[in-house]
Amino acid sequence: MKPRYTTLLGLIITLFLFSCTDDVEENVYDKYQADEFYSTPEGADVALAAVYANVVGNWGGLGYAGADNGWYDLNCMTADEQVIPHRNTGDWQLDFARLYKHEWLPSDLIVNNTWNWLYRAIFSANLAVEQLENAEAAQxxxxxxxVLRAFFYYLLMDDYGNVPFYTENNITVEELPQASRQEVYDFVVAELEANVPNLSDTKGGEYYGRFNTWAGYALLAKIYLNAGVYTGTPQWQKCLDAIESMEAGGFSLHPGAANESSPNGYQYYELFGDQLPEDETILAMFATANIVSRNIYTIRSLSGPHAMELFGVSGWNGAIVPEDFYNGYDNADIRKAQFLVGEQPGGVTYVPEVGSLDNPGADPFAGVRNIKFYPATPLDGGGASNDFPIFRYADFMLMKAECLVRLNDAPAAKPLVDAIKQRAGLDALSNNPTLEDIYRERGFELNWEGHRRQDMIRFGTFLEPNDFRGQSDEYRKLFPIPTSAMDANPNLQQNPGY
Structure with missing residues (x-):
């Protein structure tokens, strides 16, 4: 169980519950004028909580991760690490298979949901900035x-390229101008460089799940890591500099040792459980099922009788790990413990081979299953209470190694890669790491955490054929602007290819 909610998390929960109730009247802040209210620490936290409430995942494609049909699925199922096949029993919509086969359309639900979520979040962030600046709140x-607003624009730029851009809410949808990816990148970088040094350097406590200085530098490093994709000009040294600023927060790898009381038998899997350990976690998404957010990923993967036997709730028999991705893991790798194949409790036997994703679809028990997010209580058939790691230190160690190799300093990268491998129970590299070594290690370490599509694009593998499709066209590196957005705003130009 999670400890007592901190002030901001409690406010997020309150706002989340209010947002799900149609007949709740607007709050009236009694004796306070608005500016006076938002100038207080409590009022400022109310404004911020309204923005953070957009990060947590819920039905209808809302949130960064946790539920389905939103940003997480769009960015994970277009890569090589997971997919939900249509079953030959008639189960599951075709949207997920289309994502994996790179056949998505501008009218698709998940493409539209992600767009709508991000602009809802940006509207909320713009409002908070206005409220806090007008109130002359603490810097x-x-x-x-x-920084929160920059985070949402970063996700938009990464997925959609040239996007509508605004920082004040006094404009109608049909008037929103479309900014180039370069312009959005420049804005996001400038906002982060100006504001990250002003953030709190507190770790944990009331800053668990919030952007502190260290999470801000982590975000800046992510953007610099992919600058070559966004602008055509790589920024490997700037990425290194941002990572080194983040490292001043004092992060380390969480232990990976065998432990019967830890999820999946290893301390490593505590990184994906209830409240995430502060040694490695830089930024987390908070979740408590049926209160605020949820984490569906194990329950969505396991079949009904199997999940019932393990957890007392029915699984959805959905997401699987493609066979080639699963086969890449060494049998000695403790990270392979997250995958389930063969005979399981509940009379279920999973087979790695998947013959079809859509026509006629996969057999009911075809596909490797994943229990990386071993369900934390409270849980039910709608999800569990695992928090979600948005940023964790292992990711940034591998990012640092990548930058060093790209800057021709592979010897300095070797200890970073070796530390990740050795925690997983593997031998150190026999030679200095190559970019291929780092790419593979990122896949092994970070699967199902929302990074793979971005990595594949940066390393040039995203368009390569797989067992279910041929070579993809270049334009698939971006998602289309949704049809509904194009219809609502005549200023928008669709991404090429759509």
């Missing part, structure tokens, strides 16, 4: 709101 609070 650390204003900067936190601006």
């Amino acid at each position: 650390t609070k204003i900067s936190e709101a601006k």
